[in-house]
Amino acid sequence: MKCETHSSEATAVCTYCGRALCPQCERASSSPRIACSEACADALAKADRAIKLVLTKNIQGARITAYYLYILGAIFVAVGIYGYILYPRMRVVHPMAAACGIALIAFGFSFHRLAKRG
Ligand SMILES: [Zn+2]
Numbered sequence: 001m002k003c004e005t006h007s008s009e010a011t012a013v014c015t016y017c018g019r020a021l022c023p024q025c026e027r028a029s030s031s032p033r034i035a036c037s038e039a040c041a042d043a044l045a046k047a048d049r050a051i052k053l054v055l056t057k058n059i060q061g062a063r064i065t066a067y068y069l070y071i072l073g074a075i076f077v078a079v080g081i082y083g084y085i086l087y088p089r090m091r092v093v094h095p096m097a098a099a100c101g102i103a104l105i106a107f108g109f110s111f112h113r114l115a116k117r118g
């Protein structure tokens with residue numbers, strides 16, 4: 001593979017457009033990633049920002065999901081405890097509700113941890 005500008009042996013490829021680059025072309029770019037031109041470096045930076053934005057949104061989504069799970073879990077636990085007080089005879093249903101609630105809260109914790117990692 002030869003560099004299109006200098007017709008010397010290419011050592012790299014533009015991350016954005018895939019053009020073959022020699023070490024001289026590679027150095028022309030200010031981007032941390034290999035790009036053939038400032039335009040390609042700009043496009044790469046824009047793509048990076050877009051990816052970061054999507055990731056941030058996903059993290060926010062995970063955090064919201066975690067809070068929903070906490071609330072839902074708390075409701076289930078409350079129903080279990082409240083039901084146990086109101087209807088002590090229904091012994092199977094209430095612990096099950098409480099267990100579901102605890103499981104939901106545990107799910108919420110794992111989502112929260114996921115959100116924090118990002
Ligand atoms: Zn390029």
Ligand SMILES: [Zn+2]
Pocket residue numbers: 003004005006007008021022023024025026
């Ligand atoms: Zn070149």
